[in-house]
Amino acid sequence: MTKRKRVFRYFFDFMDGQEKWLNEMAAKGWRLVKCGQLTYHFERCAPGEYEYAVDFVAHKSFAKSKDYKAFLESMGYKTFYKNINVGIFFGSVKWRPWGEGAGQFATAPGSLRKELVIVEKKKDGKPFELHTDLTDSLTLYRKIRTAYFWYAGCLFAFALMLLIDTVQMHTVYPALGAILCGALGCLWLIPGLKTSRKVRSLKEEAETNEYDAPSTKKNISKMIAAIAIPVLLASLAYGAVKISGVPVTMGRNESKWFNHWHASYGEWSGHKQRRVTLHEGTHTFEIEINTKSGELDLSITGQDGTEYYKGSKLPTSTFEVQVDLAAKDKLTLRVDAKGHKGGFKIKWE
Amino acid sequence: MSHLRDNIAGGALTETTFLVLLSTYTPNHGYGIMQFIERATNGRVLLGAGTLYGAINTLLKKKWIAPFGSVEPGSNKKTYVITDLGKQIAEKELNRLGELYGLASRIIGGEPQ
Numbered sequence: 001m002t003k004r005k006r007v008f009r010y011f012f013d014f015m016d017g018q019e020k021w022l023n024e025m026a027a028k029g030w031r032l033v034k035c036g037q038l039t040y041h042f043e044r045c046a047p048g049e050y051e052y053a054v055d056f057v058a059h060k061s062f063a064k065s066k067d068y069k070a071f072l073e074s075m076g077y078k079t080f081y082k083n084i085n086v087g088i089f090f091g092s093v094k095w096r097p098w099g100e101g102a103g104q105f106a107t108a109p110g111s112l113r114k115e116l117v118i119v120e121k122k123k124d125g126k127p128f129e130l131h132t133d134l135t136d137s138l139t140l141y142r143k144i145r146t147a148y149f150w151y152a153g154c155l156f157a158f159a160l161m162l163l164i165d166t167v168q169m170h171t172v173y174p175a176l177g178a179i180l181c182g183a184l185g186c187l188w189l190i191p192g193l194k195t196s197r198k199v200r201s202l203k204e205e206a207e208t209n210e211y212d213a214p215s216t217k218k219n220i221s222k223m224i225a226a227i228a229i230p231v232l233l234a235s236l237a238y239g240a241v242k243i244s245g246v247p248v249t250m251g252r253n254e255s256k257w258f259n260h261w262h263a264s265y266g267e268w269s270g271h272k273q274r275r276v277t278l279h280e281g282t283h284t285f286e287i288e289i290n291t292k293s294g295e296l297d298l299s300i301t302g303q304d305g306t307e308y309y310k311g312s313k314l315p316t317s318t319f320e321v322q323v324d325l326a327a328k329d330k331l332t333l334r335v336d337a338k339g340h341k342g343g344f345k346i347k348w349e
Numbered sequence: 350m351s352h353l354r355d356n357i358a359g360g361a362l363t364e365t366t367f368l369v370l371l372s373t374y375t376p377n378h379g380y381g382i383m384q385f386i387e388r389a390t391n392g393r394v395l396l397g398a399g400t401l402y403g404a405i406n407t408l409l410k411k412k413w414i415a416p417f418g419s420v421e422p423g424s425n426k427k428t429y430v431i432t433d434l435g436k437q438i439a440e441k442e443l444n445r446l447g448e449l450y451g452l453a454s455r456i457i458g459g460e461p462q
Contacts, residue, residue, distance in 0.1 A: 021353055068402055074426050075380050075398045126392075130399035133365045140399075210363050264396075 007040045014084050014116060015054055015144060016194070018326070022052035032120060037083050037113065051123050054131050058084065058115035059143045061102035069117055075151070078120040083113035084151070097226055098146040115147075134211050135287035138202045141195055146226050148192030153227035157234035164238065173255065180294035217302065261333065264343030273334040276348065280328055285321040286347040289314045294340035303330045316342070362442050368394060369404050370431055372412070376417040378426040379405065380432045405429060412436055 011018040022032060022040075031045035032052070057065040072079050086096065087108070094106045106112040121128050131137045162178035205211075205273070235311060254263040261274060289296060291314060300309040300321065306333070309321045362370075370407070372385040379401060386396050396404075408414045413435035415429040 068399075071379060071399055071402050074378070075383065075401075077398065126395060129395075130397040132395065132397035133363065133400040133404070135363060136365075136400040136403050210361065247381075 003044050004033075005042050007042065008038055009040060010086070011036050012184070013191040015056065016191065018082075018116075018118075019052060019054040022054070026050045026052060029046045032080065033117065035118065037080055037086050047061075048123060050120050051128050053119045053121070053128055053130050054082070055117045055119060056115070056140060056144050056147070057117050058096060058106070058111075058147060058211060059099045059103050060111070061100075062107075062111035064103065065117075067110055072117065072119055080118040080120075081114040082116040082118050084115040084147075085113050087113065096147075097150060097229070098143045104275065109221075118278075134202060134209055138199065138206060138211070141199045141202065145192055145195040145199055148188050148195055149226040150230070151193055152185045152188040155181045155188070156227065157230040159185060160231060161234055161238050164235075172257075200341045204301050241346055259349060260294075260345065260347040262343070262345045263335075264290070265341075266341060267341045268337045269294075269339055270332060271336040273332055275329050275330055276330055277328070278348075280325045283323045283325065283348055285309070285323065286318075286345075286346040287321060289316055290342035290344065291316045292341040294342075295336075295338040296340045296342075296344065297336040297342070298346075299332075299334045301332045301334070303332075350449065361445065362438070364394065365396065365400060365404050367442055368396070369401070369408060370435055372434070373414050373429050373431040375431040376428045378428045380426070382429075408435070442458065 009021075011021070025032070025040075025042060026045070027048050029045055029047040029049075030042035031039060031050050033043045034041040045309070057068060060068065065086060069079050069081070085106075090108050092108045094112055096104050096106055099105070103111070106115075119130065132142055135302060158183035159178045162174040165174035166172070166178060255261075256274065263272075285300065287298070289298075295313045297312045298314060299307065299311070300323065301307050302325075308323045335344065367387070368386045369382060372382045372388070377385060379398075382405075383396050383398070383401055386394050405414070409416070409429070411434075412432055414429045415432050417430040
């Protein structure tokens with residue numbers, strides 16, 4: 001029987017979902033010994049010997065979270081830092097709208113990718129809860145709720161940007177990305193809504209039970225802001241880039257598909273080409289040029305050097321080019337730009 | 350300062366706050382506080398470590414408790430003790446609870462009012 005094992009896993013439902021899973025593993029006789037960003041290392045133990053709780057520390061500054069972790073250790077628990085954010089870059093900084101004081105900014109190295117603390121206790125029959133006081137739980141769950149919504153909001157913002165891309169470029173790739181981001185966003189939204197329900201029931205309890213009210217007024221607006229701000233910022237930044245015509249690299253807005261080649265850019269100099277294999281027969285190339293300024297040349301050449309089309313300094317226009325092929329040929333489409341602002345679309349069958 | 354006065358005048362401490370204050374009449378560390386509270390309430394109140402950490406820090410900030418002595422070498426257990434201000438608060442709470450107890454006994458216990 002194996003003594004150790006490594007499991008790949010990531011929990012969007014990072015509080016309840018993760019805690020439940022760790023406890024299931026412990027019940028089966030697997031004790032956590034180490035966790036990576038996407039991995040958990042386990043060691044054999046007696047089934048049900050340990051139990052786990054996941055605590056949220058992403059609102060604390062790194063100094064405070066370390067102090068808290070040391071306190072938990074002094075209480076006789078074993079603790080592990082665990083990430084919500086996944087990444088490899090040192091020197092990153094992230095803003096956390098739910099943070100307290102210095103905890104609003106997470107850095108790597110530092111508190112970034114140490115958003116959670118997994119706490120292990122030797123099972124002793126008594127309930128294992130880290131937050132037992134109404135005031136304390138309510139304050140914490142509100143922060144967790146905001147965090148879930150913020151992560152969901154960020155992904156919805158990505159999805160929105162990709163949707164704009166889809167509409168502008170008439171291609172499916174960004175749409176697939178948008179669906180993926182939207183789906184991932186929902187994976188955070190669902191536990192967010194569950195936490196929201198928990199907050200509501202604790203609030204009802206706070207009406208009649210002892211409760212040391214911290215300021216609560218801003219909470220609803222904070223919750224909405226968590227979703228709205230990333231969406232708004234992203235669309236503003238995106239819109240600004242699109243409208244201002246800041247030179248954007250060719251790749252950013254280029255779309256290649258088996259039957260079309262689109263590109264739009266602020267300003268571009270250089271050349272690009274792609275090869276298209278077509279069978280014998282007559283083929284129609286639908287070409288759309290958008291020239292705001294600068295020069296754009298386009299040529300379509302056969303494998304043996306036959307020039308099927310050549311246009312220089314093309315103005316804004318839409319036209320068709322017919323190509324008759326006696327046999328299967330590999331055509332080269334080449335675009336040359338000199339300080340060209342605008343874009344082009346080439347479509348064929 | 351007005352915050353403190355509110356608390357002195359305002360009354361009702363949360364159960365967690367009051368129990369932590371009581372547990373530091375003799376210097377005590379985190380784990381000891383948790384044990385004390387569990388024993389003193391016959392297991393009715395099982396304080397979560399996260400909640401206890403929050404309570405200790407709030408009480409330190411309000412100066413109702415203070416760090417006691419130095420940390421034992423080779424151990425990371427910090428010890429805390431109630432301050433004079435803390436004792437004042439606790440006495441006030443005792444009086445308030447006494448009053449409430451008297452009232453409740455008269456009504457629930459059916460004593461003539």
